[in-house]
Amino acid sequence: MRKYILSFVFILPLSILFVSSIKVCKTFQDYSVFNFLGHNCMDNPILNRNITEIIRDWPGYTAEEYYLTTEDGYIILIERAYKQITQKHPIIIAHGLGMNALGWVDRGDVSLARLLGNLGYDVWMLNVRGTWYSKGHVNLTTSDKKYWKFTVDHVGLYDIRSMIKLVAERTKRQAIYIGYSMGTTGFYMFSSTYPEEAKRFVKGMISLAPVYNYKNARSVTKLLLPIWPLVRRFVYAMWNGEVLPGYSIFLRPFIRTSAGMYLIQFFCNFIFGDDFYEMDPNAKDLMAAIRPDLRCGLQVVPYKKWTHLDFLIAKDLPKYLYKYLFQKIEEFGDGICRH
Secondary structure: OHHHHHHHHHHHHHHHHHHHHHEEEOOHHHOOOOHHHOOOEEEOHHHHOOHHHHHHOOOOOEEEEEEEEOOOOEEEEEEEEEOOOOOOOOEEEEOOOOOOHHHHOOOHHHOHHHHHHHOOOOEEEEEOOOOOOOOEEOOOOOOOHHHHOOOHHHHHHHHHHHHHHHHHHHHOOOEEEEEEOHHHHHHHHHHHHOHHHHHHHEEEEEEEOOOOOOOOOOOOHHHHHHHHHHHHHHHHHHHOOOOOOOHHHHHOOOOOOHHHHHHHHHHHHHHHOOOOOOOOOOOOHHHHHOOHHHOOOOOOOOOOOOOOOHHHHOOOHHHHHHHHHHHHHHHHHOOOOOO
C-alpha cells in the first residue's frame, strides 16, 4: 500500500507539470501549479505544431520548406510564407541567438511574418545551423563535437549567404533583409566579405537590436566574459558544444508558477536590460561603423523601458516597432533612403 501512495505522490505533481506544459496564461499572476484550471489560461497549440503547420492554419496562406546545404556541409531549413504576393521585393528575416524562425510566427495575429504577408509580401525565414529545425549535416551528426565548432562568422558567410542566393534564384528579385540581434551580425559579416553580392541580391537591410561589437554593452554577461573559456570547456564536455540542449527540462519547473515566471524575467532583465537609455545617432558606434552613403536612418523606439527582448515579446509591437518597420520597408521598395 505504501508504494502505491508514494507512486501517487510523485506521479501527481509530474502529471500536473506536463499537463500544464501546453497551457499559456494572460498574466504572470495567472501562472501556478494549477493554472490549467484558471479562467485566464488556455491551451497553446503552437507547442504541438511546427512552423509550417502554424502558417498553413492562417487563412489563405501558403507555406513552403526549403532545405539548403551550405558550402561547409550544414543542412538548414528555410521557411517561406505568403498569401497573395503584390509587393515587388521579397522579405528575408533572420533570427537572433538562442531562437529560430518560430519567433516570427508564434504571436498569432501580430506575428511579424503574418503582418508582412497581409501586406502582400513574400516572406522568407531563416533557421540557422544548430537550431531546432536545422540540425542536419552531410557528414556529421549533432553528437559530434566537430558539428558544434562554428561561430557567427559561419552563420553569415554560409547560412545567410546561401539563403540570400536562394531567394534571388527563386524570385528573380532583390530582397529586403530584416535581421534581429545575431541576424544583423551575420549580415554584416556577409555584406562586408561579399559586398558585390550584397548589392546585387539585397535592396536594403533593416537592423533590429543590432549587434556587431560587445564592447559597450550594459549587461552582467560582460562581467562573465573572463570565465567563458571555462564555461566553454564545460559545455563541450557535457553536450559536445551545444548550449543547454535540454533547456526545456531545466525551465519547465519555472514556467509553471507565477514565482518561477518572475524569476525568469528577473534574469532576463539582468542580462538584457530593464530600461532603454538615450541614444545619440551621431555618436552611436553602430552608426559610425557604417559608411555614410549606406545609412538610411536610425530610429529610437519611443518607449523608455524598451529592451533587447522587446523586439520579440512586447505587447505593443505594432505601436512601437512595426509602424516604423513597415514604413522603412516601403521606402526601400520605392528606392528611398532617408538618412
